[in-house]
Amino acid sequence: MPAKGYIEVNELFCKACEICVTDCPFDVLALDMERLTPKGYHPAYMVNPDACTGCGICATVCPDAAITVYRYDRKKAEA
Amino acid sequence: MVLTDTPAKLVYERPEALGTTVTHYCPGCTHGVAHRLVAEVLEEMSEVGNTIGVASVGCSVFAYNYFDFDFVEAAHGRAPAMATGIKRVLPDKTVFTYQGDGDLASIGMGEIVGAASRGELITVVFINNANYGMTGGQMAPTTLPGQKTTSSPTGRDVKRQGYPIQTAELLSTLEGSAYIVRRSLHNSREIRRAKKAIRTAFEVQKKGLGFALVELLSTCPTNWHLTPVEARDWIEERMMPVFPLGDYKISSAVADLKV
Amino acid sequence: MAKELIKGNTAVAEAALRAGLEAYFGYPITPQTELLEHLSARMPELGRPFVQAESELGAINMVYGAACTGKRVMTSSSSPGVSLMMEGLSYIAGTEIPAVLVDVVRGGPGLGNIAPAQGDYNQIVHGGGHGDYHMIVLAPASVQEAVDMTGLAFDLAEKYRYIVTILLDGSIGQMMEPAELPPMQPLKTDVPDWAVRGTNGGEKRVLTSINLDPPAQEVMNLRLMKRWQEIEQNEVRYKEYFLDDAEYVVVGFGTAGRIALSAVRAAREKGIKVGLLRPITVAPFPKDILEELTGKVKAFLVVEMNSGMMLEDVRLVVRGRKPVEFFGRMGGVVPFPDEILTEINQLVEGLLTTEGHPRDRWLARLEKTIG
Structure with missing residues (x-):
């Protein structure tokens, strides 16, 4: 099942609260323990990008408006 | 893996009206969600350039730094009076206050009741997180019975310290209030409902239907000594029984409003 | 215009209205109440906002909000009510916006009585509210002088972005004597640069009295004090x-x-x-x-x-x-x-x-x- 969408996390805003990680229905997200944001947090990232549907729940619950959501337009790609 | 060869469309991005300043809010604090919803709603209504916000005293004291439109900063509790002054001289502007529970339901109870009873055409976004956040977690008028805070260290004893104030219920009894609801910010479903309520509350003002207030149950992970995720469960398990979500006042004119 | 026999409180109210008062916010208290009552009738006649607030706290903060839009606004009260307004006055001073207050002083301390007194001198002239600020204080001795000072109060408030207090006492407020009222002035149409009005696509404006950084606060204090020196230089009247x-x-x-x-x-x-x-x-x-x-x-x-x-x-x-x-x-x-x-x-x-x-x-x- 190919990914239906993807997200971008703006690391300027992300504070690693982990709410998006918990709420993602498809376990797409995790905190990146290898990286630190400018504020010193481990940012959220797509650990399992293939499962992303672009549903936007992560962006809805994000308290810092750090997430941008995209959905693939496959019809356009096939056309 | 992000597919670079497949066209993608943007379905959600940070609202421009939120500006680009990183908030001082603690990780997981849902003040940020409330800010974002206000920004989204004002953008969707094309009201950003026509809005004057009134920040209050408490954790949201710097709200004016996080919204990219005109703002004034009120004294503790007085935001509804300040908003009244602005709205009365600039009736075509959209004016809202953003207030916490200590600000609105304790020191500012007189001002909020006055504004609601006069049916001031302002919108109030009211954050209820059951404690005084900014000063480090003291007992608020919304603190739950038994809840430990830094000024109720053995838990709020209702015999000595009284009972929580249910603001939405209280203000809904006033004829001047047109739209009074309580929502929560603890999961995506409730956040969407909260956004719709905020939209309605601003539409009520635009249409001149009366005073509108949205009470939002909000987390305070730091002062509750919980993780951000646990704090959301605490809203559901502990706060919602005392502060039930619901529509407390929908005037007949508001009921006819299509949002 | 001809002189008429008029009560001090009413005369100040009418003079303010004629000086282009755009909104009034107040709360009843003797011996000031006629001022509020007069405007409760006159302001709506002219389509201008009048609000009887829930308290003096409400009234002064309504003035604070409305003053942030650059409009000519005022409130009035008497000693115990003015004590309640001290918080708001400090905030208005700290935000550097113009506002006019009329204090019709009565006997005190405490609830005191409703007779004429001058016991608010220290509260009005030497502070009362918190922090380093001054107010310009005009002290008329007759109804005519009170009328004349009212228009001046707005002009000075706007010129210096300061609060101007008209310090009356119960006798000037309550006394009727002949006075000539000024002609009706048109409402101000210019919006000061600093006033909030909605960005309408432009830069945002924020009006606040908060300055968490002490050196930045001190710069603001210095600005206020230098303007006070300018006021001391230019505005002494006796x-x-x-x-x-x-x-x-x-x-x-x-x-x-x-x-x-x-x-x-x-x-x-x-x-x-x-x-x-x-x-x-x-x-x-x-x-x-x-x-x-x-x-x-x-x-x-x-x-x-x-x-x-x-x-x-x-x-x-x-x-x-x-x-x-x-x-x-x-x-x-x-x-x-x-x-x-x-x-x-x-x-x-x-x-x-x-x-x-x-x-x-x-x-x-x-x-x-x-x-």
Whole structure:
């Protein structure tokens, strides 16, 4: 099942609260323990990008408006 | 893996009206969600350039730094009076206050009741997180019975310290209030409902239907000594029984409003 | 325009309206209430906002909000109500926006009474609210002067982005006397640069009194203080009566100054070379003329309807170089001209001293009369 969408996390805003990680229905997200944001947090990232549907729940619950959501337009790609 | 060869469309991005300043809010604090919803709603209504916000005293004291439109900063509790002054001289502007529970339901109870009873055409976004956040977690008028805070260290004893104030219920009894609801910010479903309520509350003002207030149950992970995720469960398990979500006042004119 | 017989409170209300008052926010309190009542009828007639607030806290913060839009706005109250407004006044001062307050002073402290007094002098002139700020304080002594000061109050507030307080007392507020009201001015149409109005696509404006960084706060404090120095330079106002050849000078403001004038006239009839200095701006205080008089006269008598508040400002200028005596009545008691004349006589006949404190001597005298 190919990914239906993807997200971008703006690391300027992300504070690693982990709410998006918990709420993602498809376990797409995790905190990146290898990286630190400018504020010193481990940012959220797509650990399992293939499962992303672009549903936007992560962006809805994000308290810092750090997430941008995209959905693939496959019809356009096939056309 | 992000597919670079497949066209993608943007379905959600940070609202421009939120500006680009990183908030001082603690990780997981849902003040940020409330800010974002206000920004989204004002953008969707094309009201950003026509809005004057009134920040209050408490954790949201710097709200004016996080919204990219005109703002004034009120004294503790007085935001509804300040908003009244602005709205009365600039009736075509959209004016809202953003207030916490200590600000609105304790020191500012007189001002909020006055504004609601006069049916001031302002919108109030009211954050209820059951404690005084900014000063480090003291007992608020919304603190739950038994809840430990830094000024109720053995838990709020209702015999000595009284009972929580249910603001939405209280203000809904006033004829001047047109739209009074309580929502929560603890999961995506409730956040969407909260956004719709905020939209309605601003539409009520635009249409001149009366005073509108949205009470939002909000987390305070730091002062509750919980993780951000646990704090959301605490809203559901502990706060919602005392502060039930619901529509407390929908005037007949508001009921006819299509949002 | 012709003179009409009009009550002080009503006259100030009408003068404010004619000076282009765009919104009024107030709360009833005696002896100020007629001001609010007059505007409750007149403002809606002209389609201008009038709000009877839930409290003086509400009223001053409505003024704060409306003043942030750059409109001409005001409130009025009396002593206990003004105490409640102190919080808002400090915030308005800290935000550097113009506003006008009318304080119709009554007897205190506490609930006190509703009789005329001047016991708010320290609260209004020397602070009351928290932090480093000043207000411009105008102290008229008649209904006509109160009318004339009202338009000036708005102009000064806007010129300096300062609060201007018109310090009345219950007698000027309640008294009816002939006064000529100014013609109706059109509403201001210009919006000051700093005023909030919605960005409409432009840069956002934020009006706040918060400055978490102490050095930044200090820069703001410096700006306020430098503007105060400018006000001290430009805006001192006072009235002189019989000062040219005066050997003795009575200093009094507002109603006390006006009553003292009767006493001064009576003393002149008896050949005593006494004059009156009546400060119209009690803040900024007329220091220069007082300094000049200190070099010329034999002694001063300060007369107030309080326990000697302006007295300290006079003493700061005179600095012990000439004797200063004090006479006051407190608690809403208004002095009679005869009482002041007696004090003038004592000044002329008595042993003049620069020792001790004039308040102590006055209290000893007063105790004999009322104790």
